[in-house]
Amino acid sequence: MPSKKGNTSHKEVKKVTTHVLQEMKRSGEKIAMLTAYDYTMAKIIDHSGIDVILVGDSASNVMAGHETTLPITLDQMIYHASSVIRAIDRALVVVDLPFGSYQGNSKEALNTAIKIMKESGAHAVKLEGGREIKESVERILSAGIPVMGHLGLTPQSIYKFGTYTVRAQEAEEAKLLMADAKLLQDSGCFAIVLEKIPAALAEKVAKQLTIPVIGIGAGGGCDGQVLVTHDMLGMTKEFSPRFLRRYLNLYDSMSGAFKKYIKDVKSRDFPNKKEQY
Ligand code: KIV
Numbered sequence: 001m002p003s004k005k006g007n008t009s010h011k012e013v014k015k016v017t018t019h020v021l022q023e024m025k026r027s028g029e030k031i032a033m034l035t036a037y038d039y040t041m042a043k044i045i046d047h048s049g050i051d052v053i054l055v056g057d058s059a060s061n062v063m064a065g066h067e068t069t070l071p072i073t074l075d076q077m078i079y080h081a082s083s084v085i086r087a088i089d090r091a092l093v094v095v096d097l098p099f100g101s102y103q104g105n106s107k108e109a110l111n112t113a114i115k116i117m118k119e120s121g122a123h124a125v126k127l128e129g130g131r132e133i134k135e136s137v138e139r140i141l142s143a144g145i146p147v148m149g150h151l152g153l154t155p156q157s158i159y160k161f162g163t164y165t166v167r168a169q170e171a172e173e174a175k176l177l178m179a180d181a182k183l184l185q186d187s188g189c190f191a192i193v194l195e196k197i198p199a200a201l202a203e204k205v206a207k208q209l210t211i212p213v214i215g216i217g218a219g220g221g222c223d224g225q226v227l228v229t230h231d232m233l234g235m236t237k238e239f240s241p242r243f244l245r246r247y248l249n250l251y252d253s254m255s256g257a258f259k260k261y262i263k264d265v266k267s268r269d270f271p272n273k274k275e276q277y
Contacts, residue, residue: 016051016092018124018146018190024051024223025212031191031224033214034232037063037080041229042087050091052214054126054226055081057096057156062230069155070099074112081120094148095122099156102127102136109136113145126193128154130180134187141188149184151177152218153196166217168197181205181213193226194218196243217243 010029013020024031033052036042037059045053059080060072081095095116102109113125124146127133137147152167161167168174177197184192191212194202199219206213206222215222227244230236234249264270 010051011049013090015090018092021051021092021191021212025210031212031214033224033226034229035059035062035226036084036087036229039083039087042084045229046088046091051224052226053084053088053091053093055084055093055095055120055122056126056228057098058228060098062228062236068158070158072098074098074101074115078116078119081116081122085121092124093122094124094126095120096126102133106135106139109133110139110143113140113147114143117145124148124190126150128156130176131183134183137184137187137189146190147188149181149189149192150195151180151184151192151197152194155195164196166196166198168201174198174201177201178205178208181209185209185211194222196241217241 010016010020010024010027021031031051032049033054034045034050035054035056035058036045037055042053055077057069057072057077059077060066060069063080064072064076066072077095077098081093085093097109097112097116101112109127116122116125125140126148127136127140128150130149130151137149140147153161153164155164158164168177174197177194178201181192181194189211191214192205192209193214193216194205195215196217199221202213202215202218203221206215212223214224214226216226228236231239231244232247234246235251235254237251261270
Protein backbone atom coordinates (compact mmCIF):
# COMPACT_ATOMS: atom_id res chain seq x y z
CA MET A 1 0.00 0.00 0.00
CA PRO A 2 1.66 3.28 -1.02
CA SER A 3 1.85 5.84 1.74
CA LYS A 4 2.83 9.11 0.06
CA LYS A 5 0.31 11.84 0.91
CA GLY A 6 -2.16 12.56 -1.89
CA ASN A 7 -1.05 9.61 -4.00
CA THR A 8 -2.56 6.65 -2.22
CA SER A 9 -5.36 4.20 -2.63
CA HIS A 10 -6.94 1.60 -0.43
CA LYS A 11 -9.20 0.52 -3.33
CA GLU A 12 -7.82 -3.01 -3.21
CA VAL A 13 -8.78 -3.46 0.44
CA LYS A 14 -11.33 -6.28 0.62
CA LYS A 15 -13.05 -5.05 3.78
CA VAL A 16 -12.89 -1.52 5.11
CA THR A 17 -12.31 -1.52 8.86
CA THR A 18 -11.75 1.28 11.35
CA HIS A 19 -8.07 0.42 11.07
CA VAL A 20 -8.17 0.99 7.29
CA LEU A 21 -9.80 4.41 7.84
CA GLN A 22 -7.01 5.28 10.27
CA GLU A 23 -4.47 4.26 7.61
CA MET A 24 -6.26 6.44 5.06
CA LYS A 25 -6.03 9.44 7.37
CA ARG A 26 -2.35 8.79 7.91
CA SER A 27 -1.61 8.43 4.19
CA GLY A 28 -3.76 11.38 3.12
CA GLU A 29 -6.33 9.41 1.12
CA LYS A 30 -9.77 11.01 1.39
CA ILE A 31 -12.58 8.87 2.81
CA ALA A 32 -15.85 8.67 0.84
CA MET A 33 -19.03 7.99 2.82
CA LEU A 34 -22.70 7.93 1.76
CA THR A 35 -25.96 7.04 3.46
CA ALA A 36 -28.07 3.98 2.61
CA TYR A 37 -31.22 2.60 4.18
CA ASP A 38 -32.15 -0.35 1.94
CA TYR A 39 -30.64 -3.41 0.26
CA THR A 40 -30.78 -2.34 -3.39
CA MET A 41 -29.24 1.11 -2.91
CA ALA A 42 -26.60 -0.25 -0.52
CA LYS A 43 -25.56 -2.88 -3.07
CA ILE A 44 -25.03 -0.28 -5.81
CA ILE A 45 -23.12 2.03 -3.48
CA ASP A 46 -20.93 -0.74 -2.05
CA HIS A 47 -20.12 -2.16 -5.49
CA SER A 48 -19.16 1.35 -6.64
CA GLY A 49 -16.33 1.28 -4.09
CA ILE A 50 -17.54 3.49 -1.23
CA ASP A 51 -15.48 3.30 1.97
CA VAL A 52 -18.21 3.84 4.58
CA ILE A 53 -21.99 3.45 4.46
CA LEU A 54 -23.95 5.33 7.09
CA VAL A 55 -27.37 4.02 8.01
CA GLY A 56 -28.28 7.51 9.16
CA ASP A 57 -31.29 8.53 11.16
CA SER A 58 -31.88 10.79 8.14
CA ALA A 59 -33.96 7.72 7.16
CA SER A 60 -36.58 9.47 9.26
CA ASN A 61 -36.69 12.28 6.67
CA VAL A 62 -35.75 10.47 3.47
CA MET A 63 -37.57 7.15 3.89
CA ALA A 64 -40.44 8.04 6.21
CA GLY A 65 -41.11 11.68 5.28
CA HIS A 66 -40.80 13.11 8.80
CA GLU A 67 -39.73 16.72 9.19
CA THR A 68 -36.98 15.84 11.70
CA THR A 69 -34.86 12.83 12.66
CA LEU A 70 -36.56 12.56 16.05
CA PRO A 71 -39.44 10.14 15.32
CA ILE A 72 -37.45 7.17 13.96
CA THR A 73 -37.37 4.24 16.39
CA LEU A 74 -34.62 1.81 17.32
CA ASP A 75 -36.45 -1.10 15.66
CA GLN A 76 -36.86 0.93 12.47
CA MET A 77 -33.12 1.73 12.46
CA ILE A 78 -32.36 -1.97 12.92
CA TYR A 79 -34.67 -2.85 10.01
CA HIS A 80 -32.83 -0.40 7.72
CA ALA A 81 -29.41 -1.47 8.99
CA SER A 82 -30.00 -5.19 8.50
CA SER A 83 -31.24 -4.55 4.92
CA VAL A 84 -28.02 -2.64 4.21
CA ILE A 85 -25.80 -5.26 5.86
CA ARG A 86 -27.25 -8.00 3.62
CA ALA A 87 -26.05 -6.03 0.57
CA ILE A 88 -22.50 -5.10 1.36
CA ASP A 89 -19.20 -6.85 0.71
CA ARG A 90 -16.61 -4.15 1.34
CA ALA A 91 -17.83 -0.99 3.08
CA LEU A 92 -17.73 -0.33 6.80
CA VAL A 93 -21.35 0.08 7.94
CA VAL A 94 -22.06 2.62 10.68
CA VAL A 95 -25.51 2.95 12.24
CA ASP A 96 -26.95 5.99 14.01
CA LEU A 97 -28.28 5.54 17.53
CA PRO A 98 -31.72 7.15 17.18
CA PHE A 99 -33.00 9.99 19.32
CA GLY A 100 -34.20 8.82 22.72
CA SER A 101 -32.29 5.54 22.65
CA TYR A 102 -29.09 6.68 24.40
CA GLN A 103 -29.46 10.06 26.08
CA GLY A 104 -30.87 8.64 29.34
CA ASN A 105 -27.61 7.20 30.69
CA SER A 106 -24.56 5.26 29.55
CA LYS A 107 -26.13 1.88 30.36
CA GLU A 108 -29.07 2.66 28.09
CA ALA A 109 -26.59 3.76 25.41
CA LEU A 110 -24.65 0.50 25.75
CA ASN A 111 -27.82 -1.62 25.58
CA THR A 112 -28.94 0.23 22.44
CA ALA A 113 -25.57 -0.18 20.77
CA ILE A 114 -25.48 -3.90 21.60
CA LYS A 115 -29.02 -4.39 20.24
CA ILE A 116 -28.05 -2.68 16.96
CA MET A 117 -24.87 -4.75 16.57
CA LYS A 118 -26.60 -8.05 17.47
CA GLU A 119 -29.76 -7.63 15.43
CA SER A 120 -28.41 -5.87 12.32
CA GLY A 121 -24.83 -7.11 12.01
CA ALA A 122 -23.54 -3.52 11.73
CA HIS A 123 -19.85 -2.73 12.25
CA ALA A 124 -20.03 0.49 14.29
CA VAL A 125 -22.42 3.05 15.77
CA LYS A 126 -22.65 6.84 15.63
CA LEU A 127 -23.84 9.15 18.42
CA GLU A 128 -24.46 12.88 18.36
CA GLY A 129 -22.89 15.14 20.98
CA GLY A 130 -19.69 16.00 22.84
CA ARG A 131 -18.89 16.03 26.57
CA GLU A 132 -22.45 15.00 27.48
CA ILE A 133 -22.00 11.59 25.81
CA LYS A 134 -18.41 10.91 26.98
CA GLU A 135 -19.44 8.25 29.51
CA SER A 136 -21.69 6.54 26.94
CA VAL A 137 -18.92 6.48 24.33
CA GLU A 138 -16.52 4.89 26.81
CA ARG A 139 -19.08 2.33 27.96
CA ILE A 140 -20.00 1.31 24.40
CA LEU A 141 -16.31 1.02 23.54
CA SER A 142 -15.73 -1.16 26.59
CA ALA A 143 -18.04 -3.70 24.93
CA GLY A 144 -15.83 -3.68 21.85
CA ILE A 145 -18.17 -1.61 19.68
CA PRO A 146 -16.48 1.10 17.55
CA VAL A 147 -18.01 4.57 17.96
CA MET A 148 -18.15 7.46 15.50
CA GLY A 149 -18.84 10.91 16.95
CA HIS A 150 -20.95 13.71 15.42
CA LEU A 151 -20.47 17.42 16.22
CA GLY A 152 -21.53 20.76 14.78
CA LEU A 153 -25.09 20.70 13.53
CA THR A 154 -26.58 17.74 15.36
CA PRO A 155 -30.10 17.30 13.95
CA GLN A 156 -31.38 15.37 17.00
CA SER A 157 -31.05 18.67 18.93
CA ILE A 158 -32.90 20.75 16.35
CA TYR A 159 -35.45 22.01 18.87
CA LYS A 160 -32.61 23.27 21.09
CA PHE A 161 -30.89 25.10 18.19
CA GLY A 162 -34.12 26.22 16.53
CA THR A 163 -32.58 26.30 13.03
CA TYR A 164 -30.49 24.25 10.61
CA THR A 165 -28.01 27.12 9.99
CA VAL A 166 -24.21 26.85 10.14
CA ARG A 167 -22.93 26.07 13.65
CA ALA A 168 -19.84 27.26 15.55
CA GLN A 169 -19.46 30.57 13.74
CA GLU A 170 -18.75 32.38 17.01
CA ALA A 171 -15.36 31.94 18.71
CA GLU A 172 -16.85 30.55 21.91
CA GLU A 173 -18.84 27.78 20.19
CA ALA A 174 -15.86 27.01 17.93
CA LYS A 175 -13.65 26.59 21.02
CA LEU A 176 -16.20 24.25 22.62
CA LEU A 177 -16.43 22.22 19.42
CA MET A 178 -12.65 21.85 19.23
CA ALA A 179 -12.54 20.73 22.87
CA ASP A 180 -15.38 18.24 22.27
CA ALA A 181 -13.63 16.83 19.20
CA LYS A 182 -10.48 16.21 21.24
CA LEU A 183 -12.51 14.72 24.07
CA LEU A 184 -14.27 12.31 21.68
CA GLN A 185 -10.90 11.28 20.27
CA ASP A 186 -9.48 10.77 23.77
CA SER A 187 -12.59 8.76 24.73
CA GLY A 188 -11.79 6.36 21.90
CA CYS A 189 -13.99 7.37 18.92
CA PHE A 190 -12.51 6.03 15.67
CA ALA A 191 -13.80 8.99 13.61
CA ILE A 192 -15.95 12.11 13.89
CA VAL A 193 -18.55 13.64 11.58
CA LEU A 194 -18.56 17.44 11.50
CA GLU A 195 -21.81 18.83 10.10
CA LYS A 196 -22.32 22.33 8.74
CA ILE A 197 -19.53 24.31 10.38
CA PRO A 198 -17.08 26.84 8.84
CA ALA A 199 -14.49 25.19 6.59
CA ALA A 200 -11.56 26.85 8.40
CA LEU A 201 -12.67 25.43 11.75
CA ALA A 202 -13.24 21.93 10.30
CA GLU A 203 -9.77 22.00 8.73
CA LYS A 204 -8.25 23.01 12.05
CA VAL A 205 -10.04 20.13 13.81
CA ALA A 206 -8.92 17.65 11.14
CA LYS A 207 -5.32 18.83 11.48
CA GLN A 208 -5.31 18.59 15.27
CA LEU A 209 -6.93 15.16 15.51
CA THR A 210 -5.24 11.90 14.67
CA ILE A 211 -8.58 10.17 13.90
CA PRO A 212 -10.44 10.78 10.61
CA VAL A 213 -12.78 13.77 10.45
CA ILE A 214 -15.60 13.35 7.94
CA GLY A 215 -17.38 16.52 6.84
CA ILE A 216 -20.83 17.38 5.55
CA GLY A 217 -21.02 21.04 4.74
CA ALA A 218 -17.68 21.45 6.49
CA GLY A 219 -15.36 22.12 3.54
CA GLY A 220 -12.50 20.38 1.79
CA GLY A 221 -10.07 20.36 4.71
CA CYS A 222 -11.75 17.31 6.29
CA ASP A 223 -10.30 13.81 5.90
CA GLY A 224 -13.44 12.65 4.11
CA GLN A 225 -16.91 13.65 2.98
CA VAL A 226 -20.41 12.31 3.56
CA LEU A 227 -23.64 13.15 1.75
CA VAL A 228 -27.17 11.84 1.98
CA THR A 229 -27.45 9.62 -1.10
CA HIS A 230 -30.97 10.68 -2.07
CA ASP A 231 -29.83 14.32 -2.03
CA MET A 232 -26.69 13.81 -4.14
CA LEU A 233 -28.72 11.78 -6.65
CA GLY A 234 -31.18 14.65 -7.00
CA MET A 235 -34.15 12.58 -5.80
CA THR A 236 -35.06 15.23 -3.22
CA LYS A 237 -35.86 18.59 -4.77
CA GLU A 238 -36.87 20.64 -1.76
CA PHE A 239 -33.51 20.27 0.06
CA SER A 240 -30.92 22.50 -1.55
CA PRO A 241 -28.17 23.67 0.81
CA ARG A 242 -25.02 25.29 -0.60
CA PHE A 243 -22.82 22.32 0.34
CA LEU A 244 -24.86 19.82 -1.68
CA ARG A 245 -23.44 18.74 -5.03
CA ARG A 246 -26.04 16.94 -7.14
CA TYR A 247 -24.53 14.22 -9.34
CA LEU A 248 -27.82 13.36 -11.05
CA ASN A 249 -31.27 14.82 -11.45
CA LEU A 250 -32.95 11.54 -10.63
CA TYR A 251 -36.26 13.12 -9.61
CA ASP A 252 -36.89 14.29 -13.17
CA SER A 253 -35.50 11.11 -14.77
CA MET A 254 -37.69 8.90 -12.58
CA SER A 255 -40.73 11.08 -13.00
CA GLY A 256 -40.24 10.93 -16.78
CA ALA A 257 -40.09 7.11 -16.65
CA PHE A 258 -43.22 6.90 -14.45
CA LYS A 259 -45.14 9.22 -16.80
CA LYS A 260 -44.10 7.14 -19.81
CA TYR A 261 -45.18 3.91 -18.06
CA ILE A 262 -48.58 5.39 -17.15
CA LYS A 263 -49.05 6.53 -20.75
CA ASP A 264 -48.03 3.11 -22.11
CA VAL A 265 -50.48 1.28 -19.81
CA LYS A 266 -53.36 3.64 -20.61
CA SER A 267 -52.70 3.45 -24.35
CA ARG A 268 -52.40 -0.39 -24.20
CA ASP A 269 -48.86 -0.15 -25.59
CA PHE A 270 -47.60 -2.07 -22.51
CA PRO A 271 -47.42 -5.04 -22.41
CA ASN A 272 -46.82 -5.93 -26.04
CA LYS A 273 -46.80 -9.45 -27.53
CA LYS A 274 -43.16 -10.06 -26.53
CA GLU A 275 -43.81 -9.00 -22.97
CA GLN A 276 -46.44 -11.65 -22.22
CA TYR A 277 -46.68 -15.47 -21.98
O1 KIV B 1 -28.29 10.80 9.49
C1 KIV B 1 -27.47 11.17 8.65
O2 KIV B 1 -27.64 11.01 7.44
C2 KIV B 1 -26.27 11.83 9.14
C3 KIV B 1 -25.40 12.50 8.14
C4 KIV B 1 -25.99 13.81 7.75
C5 KIV B 1 -24.01 12.65 8.61
O3 KIV B 1 -26.01 11.85 10.31
